[in-house]
Amino acid sequence: MTPKTPSRQEKVAALKHEQSVAQRKRKIGIAAAWSAVLVLVVVVVLVITTSGTPKNASASTATPSAIAGVQTFPKQTAQHVTGTVAYAPLPPVGGDHSVTLLNCGVYSENVPNENAVHSLEHGAVWITYDASTITGDQLATLRKAIPSTYAILSPFVGLPTSVVASAWGAQLDLTDPADPRLAAFIAAYRGAATAPEPGSPCTGGLDGPGKVS
Template identity: 45%
Template sequence: MPDPSKPTVKQQRTERRAEKVAVLQKQLATQRRNRRIGIGAAIVGGVAVLALVIGFVVVGATPKPNPNDIAISGLKLFPGLVGGVHVDPTPVDYQATYDMNPPAGGDHFAAWLNCGVYDQPQANENAVHALEHGAVWVTYDPEALSESEIASLRDAVPSTYSVLSPYPGLPASVVISAWGAQVQLDGVDDPRLKSFIQKYWKSASAPEPGAACTGAIDGPGRIA
């Protein structure tokens, strides 16, 4: 006769099954908890990375000023200039014809001056053609500036779509010109230099903005 104090075989099987189920449920619960922790950490990490990216974008992105909103004191404009008029080989008297010194647009030669840095004066008619393509022309009186000041100008002008050259007899130590616009600066540190470049460099107001500023005439004394 079976001992009533001892579990039957069936009861033993049931207990072992219950123990296995309890162990399995505990393992599943642990896995679910670890999964929730991992997902939470991933979300927090993703949010942190996104915040860093947004922070870098916001801090690093400096919006460009609207050229139309840039006011420049002493700005002289020459409205009504007609582009595309080539007069080779007849030189142009820009002072008499347009009251410009140096020129800031008007009739010019068919070949443009390649943009770059020059240590010798350039032909007006070729430089004006570069202005027609959206370049800026920074001219300086070589008698008025030191070598260090000239070097400072070289650092200040854009690497493309700009011409830097000496121009004896200027009305100021530095004059910056674009097509139809010009400013006489007080020196190489004049903040209007930067403002003028922001307003007129590759400006849509030029007759042929974006046309080539290379592949034509290298004037004398090109150094960069």
């Protein structure tokens, strides 16, 4: 039996079906491509917005204005210089500083001001304490309060009080390491936009004397 030859109408219908299938495939391909582009854009945005953000930052919503006792020192200079710098206040909260930053971490000895100020420029907080009064459990409390990045803890000679928390352009005097304002200060100023270069490295510089961690 001779196979039936498709009529012109059947040929046209088959052609339209093929074109419809091809069109659907093109639409699916375009949609998939746009989905991939959208995912890539989201990834790039996330990388940009999170890069340079200090890790292990506190989830506190504390703001500088909400922390009682914080003193601010606006319009700090930020030039790289050699030699020592006469800072005011002490501990320093900004100003000209060494080209080499102090690696963030916990120190058991005094660290160079000029290097520590460079770390403040990058958004670090610097917690200093009077080693003659802060010992034992109080020192242990302080060390536990220090985040693993973008924070420095060190003794400091001649403090006006037992503990002083410093950031670029801001400072808080404390008498008790367990004062909740310390955690609030760290949360508000660590990596904050008040620093000239927040998120720039806090490693790869100088280890000061007596580095513990």
